[in-house]
Amino acid sequence: MEKTEQVQYNRAGQRIVSPDYLLFEAPREKYFMTGSEVVKEAVKRASVDASVSYPITPQSEAAHLIGELWVEGYVGVYFRGESEFGVMSEVAGCSMAGARTVTTTSGPGTLRAMENFPMWAGSRLPIQLILMARGVNAPLTIQPDNLEMAFLLDTGCMIWHAETAQELFDMILAGFVVAEQPDVHVPIITSIDGFFISHTREAVMLPPDDIALPPYDPYRSPMVPLDMEMSPGRFLRDPFVMKSNYVSYATHTSWQFEVRAAIERAKPYAKHYLRGLIEEFGDPEAEIAFVASGTAAAQAKEATLMLLHEEGVKARVVRLKTIRPFPTKELIEALRGAKYVFVPEFNVIGWLEREVRRALYGNLDVPVIGSPRVAGGMTMPPEIIVKEVLQFLGKEVKHVV
């Protein structure tokens, strides 16, 4: 008798396939889409149980499109929250109840919801937040800028930064898989630079939409799943803060360390599903190196080509796919032999430069130059990056931007 394989389907009638099949093996077709539309396509294939939304530019369209998925039967629960704070609290409730949960936000909305992110992490909730970064202000900006990512760095959430809509699609699917591993099980923030990715169209390769990720299994959670017997009230009863003694302080310390350790445990999984924590581009022997993430990495790659073809200067780019966990070891290895490290960024504070300096300190003796740096909607043409490098090297600058 022939062996028969049991085929399983999710609530939307999609065939359940392994994450590896969905991400690496399934045939793909080419589409021309915006980043927001790509979010819909990823969530459609992710067997999502719940999503809560609230409008804020530039993520509103993505949130709206997830709502369409609910109408179409792909998402189990969908509603609009009262505010970003409400949304991030409500998705926590969904996740505590055992639902695979996704939401989206941008800029000031992120800060309005801020208290919830460490709460998600401390409660070990593998919620996915798709962050379409736009900056924090006053004066108001609704333009590309990723300042809010800096505020999220130490919340206990994983943070990944996609360069393209294609990578956003793959990261959203991989994000659920990695975040839900029992030894990881912390929130995942998949970030893109708003407008550059959310509102522009690019070619993306998508697997068929009749297959989807296996559903989330809350019984593999590192904490007790909450239900009628085990309510959130019970989970939160008798918190350590009510007890002032050494024992409670030590427990809190161990708990917070455990959340950070969980992020580190994501490394092998992320390495597999993202095909590496970093991407190297250009001449691996070049003395000029750029370290960048997101859109800044795309611009640095163009600058690398311009430097080579127009100036005869060899350069390389180390693109970080994950910011938390931070790929310290990979970065140090990739930068060996570099004489200058430039960190181009779409924010005024240079949060990635700080991260790079911290990773290299005591490990690699190389000057780190935190420029160019733009914000509030300014673009970063590759000519600007080339100019900065040439000026730093004391070479003649031919380009006028």
Place this chain on the structure above:
Amino acid sequence: MAKLGPSGYSPYPVAMYEELLTPPPGKALLFDEIVDEEIAMREAAKAMLTRDNPTIFPGPQVLYAWNEEAKEKAKLVRKIAETLGAKIIPMYDYRPKYPKIDPEKEINPNHPNLTIWHNNIKACIFVGVHCHYANVALKIIRAETDCFTIALCGNAGHEDAMITLRDQHAEELEKFIKVAEEVKKELGK
């Protein structure tokens, strides 16, 4: 886990400070070394058979009959205790217990050192404890006691234990009992 405790004032996690992560599928961790499951099982049995007051700390996942596997595993945990001559002190829930717990009767993930100090436990096995609470407890134990910790985990394991075995279901627990019986014989116990 590179060293036996007490390792210091604060419960530093080895994942962050020693870059030591959970073992890959099919393997186990013996201190900071990735080894075959059987080697880790032998060392775990040896630690339990040779150190003072060996104790098993079963958690809610094997204490309550919430599915068939839990029932089966509970019986096997009892058998492990008999084989190793170990005491059983349950971790039946996770809330901090104040003003104090009875360390003769239970262990709590928020202050596991109290039970270990009181009973002078030098080797222990965590089994059926939800991973987050096992990890919180294992860090505190390593920081504050010299207890040799062993984790028999149904999921990915616990790098903060001195020995961690992952994906431990009924079949693996039966294998552990067999290995423990062999080691016991070798030690002439």
